Amino acid sequence: MKTKKIFSSIGVVTAAALALVACGKSGNNDNxxxxxxxxxxxxxxxxxxxxxxxxxxxxxxxxxxxxxxxxxxxxxxxxxxxxxGDEELFDTDNQYKINDKGPATLKLDRNAKTATITVKKGVKWSDGEQVNAKDIEYSYEILANKKTASQRYNSQFEDILGMKEYHDGKAKTISGIEMPQGEKGRTVVIHFKELKPGMYYSGNGYFWESAAPYHYLKNVPFNKLQSSxxxxxxxxxxxxxxxxxxxxxxxxxxxxxxxxxxxxxxxxxxxxxxxxxxxxxxxxxxxxxxxxxxxxxxxxxxxxxxxxxxxxxxPLSYNYLGFKVGKWDAKQNKNVMDPKSKMANKSLRQAIGYAMNVSAVDKRYTQGLSFQVPTLIPAQFGDYFNKDVKGYNYDLKKANSLLDKAGYKKKGKWRVQPNGKPLTIHFLAMSGSSIQDPIIQNYLQQWHKIGLNVKLTGGRLTEANSFYDKVQHDDPSVDMFDAGWALASEPSPQNLYGENTSSNYERFVTPENTKLLNEIDSQKAFNHKYRVQKFHEWQQYMFDQAYVIPTDNAxxxxxxxxxxxxxxxxxxxxxxxxxxxxxxxxxx
Missing domain, CATH: 3.40.190.10 (Periplasmic binding protein-like II)
Incomplete structure (x- = not known):
């Protein structure tokens, strides 16, 4: 979510909130x-x-x-x-590398597999209490205890010893978080299964960068915390x-x-x-x-x-089109893909991407200040960005060809599914500025041109809070949705698109995706060249599969x-x- 120095991902941000829902081509980008x-x-x-x-x-x-x-x-x-008021524990340099200038310091030990966080003396809550070790540890309890219903918990935290056991309710404490000077000391030692290459940078998703005032919140039950x-x-x-x-x-x-x-x-x-x-x-x-x-x-x-x-x-962000292809299983704490879901056909998803005339939209509505992002890793991340992935540029001929070959035949005005049944695609889009409605109506027309009967969920743009609720809870009235991410400053995509992260709102899970995400954060990836290669492979894979189609940034x-x-x-x-x-x- 760097708006993301904030954490690992700052939740769904609509295209309307970040900019628009469009994407431009290189000419617009130059402009x-x-x-x-x-x-x-x-x-x-x-x-x-x-x-x-x-x-x-x-x-x-x-x-x-x-x-x-x-x-x-x-x-x-x-x-x-x-x-x-919301200051994080660590300051960074201009490349987002954590330094010692902030409220706390960080020391990583690859051999011991530990991260030692020490809060500086005099860093105090606004009621005058010193920020202490328990405040750091307690933030992990809030994240991981299912009673809080935190959306921030993700599988990356399970690299911390005892985190999964606490999350699953099998342990009352998180065994891997040590407070060597006691709860009121200023040092916490976090024990990991292994350290990851991104841990030197803010927003890496493997450890939390905030603290929570335990003395102030301790008497509030976890299930009442959010409303307290x-x-x-x-x-x-x-x-x-x-x-x-x-x-x-x-x-x-x-x-x-x-x-x-x-x-x-x-x-x-x-x-x-x-x-x-x-x-x-x-x-x-x-x-x-x-x-x-x-x-x-x-x-x-x-x-x-x-x-x-x-x-x-x-900004480190992008807008995107996401396709619902499964459900979140809260009991198993993972995404479960449905191979029979309406949007499970890759050709259908690709055709929808190629039908979007995003360059024209940018040119008309954003004064050239929005531009296409072809992949899910922004160019700001330097050599991690795969410049060979060209993105879904406007191509109606290709869109029609993909649908024809995949068996989505026209029956009157609209195409039907390969099995001959009618096809209606429900599209969720959020309300925003005055130009949001004409932009969304434009995309509906584009999809109609290739014979796809796409309708707005609810018949209109959706208010923000309702939008988030529908996306996060896999509302059956949503087949695809238009949103955006404010990204972490460490580019690992694990916490947005992993099998065990609830932020993977498309609910897509494949062995290849899991393999590539794990390789990006593996011990081998301490070798920069190897990590770059895996980032490039992942971006190419995501482009090919089109479970998420990046549109633009601004x-x-x-x-x-x-x-x-x-x-x-x-x-x-x-x-x-x-x-x-x-x-x-x-x-x-």
Whole structure:
């Protein structure tokens, strides 16, 4: 989910929320590159003064859920509103490699198969309590105890000794998490079956990078944790700001955490408030907010706004089309594929991908600021990205040919299944900005052109919370869905597409996929050349199989009050995938 320094995967983020649902070709990509060169990655560096309030726009057409716990939250909007307080244990350099500058230090020992995490003295919760070993251990209990119903638990954690036994209810403690100085000490030693090559980087998915305030939460039963006041109304964080006020689903007001370990932050107050995506451009032009994300479809409306700095980045994320081909088995804690599912035919999935005229959509709606991503590993990951995979570029002739050869014959207007039965495909898409509906209607028309009777689930775009519920719980009214991932900064795809991760929302499981994912994270993969090779093989395999078809990514542009300094998109200046708010202030 780096918005993902946040964890391993930050849950489903719709295409509408991240950008659009489209993908462009190289020409558009060049256009976007030329456009974005005008932007800086951070605000001008100036000396900041003490004081002031910053108003931040959270652009969403639905209330945020308000689960203030990284262990339990799955929504990107919740992660955004938690940003001023939710600091992670580790800082990184600009390549996302963990360093010793953050709240805690990390020491890996390949021979002993251990990770030693030591919290720095003076790192305190906003009630003044020192963050301790039990707080780190307790976060794993929240993740792994089935009573919390955490969506964050995945099979990668089972590399920790005793984790699976605790998750399955066969042990009362996690045997592989040792607290050598006791619960109130500051050191935790985690024992693994083996260390993995990605563990030197944040977002690797094998160990958690947050802590949970045990002293504050210990009396709340696990099955009531997610709905408790301690999580929903009065959360504790050890970051630079603490919660002053929450207007449920609408706004959060933050004030300085007087115990913050790096010292008092510059600002007196941060107010994060929901604003409709449709009025985002007007909010920027009228300077209603000091920081607001630019909707790329509205770039032309805001680009000449005075007294703002436009700060841009290419986020570690992508939008995609996913096909439901199975179910999540909670008892076995794994995905179970159904070879007879409606979308099990590879040719059908490929044809749907080739029918999408995404280049034209990008050109029309995103000012060239969205661009195609051909594989599930973004180009930002350097040599891990397989440049030989070309992606599903628009090709109606190929789409029709695939369907003809696979036996999807036309019977009147629509094609039927190879067995002669009618075929209706139910497509789940989330509501968003004003351009979301015409974009989705466009794709429906494209699929209709090749004779596929694709209909929107529920007959219309689906509200965000309902969308997530349907996708995560394998609602039978969903055959395919349009979503997006905010990715971890360590590129292993295990936690998104593995057999034992509930985030594999397509529910596809094949021996080859499992083999390749395991090889990517194997001991052999400490050899960089070998790991690169396996990443390339996996991307080619996923392209061929088309269980998930990546569509696009988009430049993420923020309009920042020109009086502010200290705002940056560089990984080393972020924590938890968010701005390090303690350094943001008004220039003197």
């Amino acid at each position: 976007a590159t030329n456009t974005v060169k005008k932007f800086a990655k951070e605000t001008p560096v100036k000396t900041a003064k003490q004081g002031g309030t910053v108003k931040v726009a959270l652009e969403t057409d639905t209330p945020f859920t308000g689960i203030f716990s990284p262990e339990l939250s799955t929504m990107s909007t919740d992660a955004s509103v938690a940003g001023p 006041n301690q999580i929903r109304q009065k959360p504790l964080y050890f970051g630079p700001f603490k919660v002053q006020k929450i207007v449920r689903g609408q706004s959060v007001t933050w004030v300085p955490n007087k115990y913050y370990w790096r010292g008092r932050p510059k600002l007196n107050k941060i107010v994060i408030q929901v604003v409709s995506p449709n009025s985002a451009s007007q909010s920027i032009k009228s300077h209603k907010f000091d920081i607001a994300a630019v909707r790329n479809s509205q770039w032309d409306q805001v680009k000449n706004t005075k007294n703002v700095n436009f700060v841009a980045q290419i 430049y993420s542009i923020s309009a920042v009050n020109s009086k502010l300094t200290g705002y940056s998109t560089k990984p080393s200046q972020n924590n938890n995938g968010h701005q390090l708010w303690y350094q943001v202030g008004y220039a003197k």
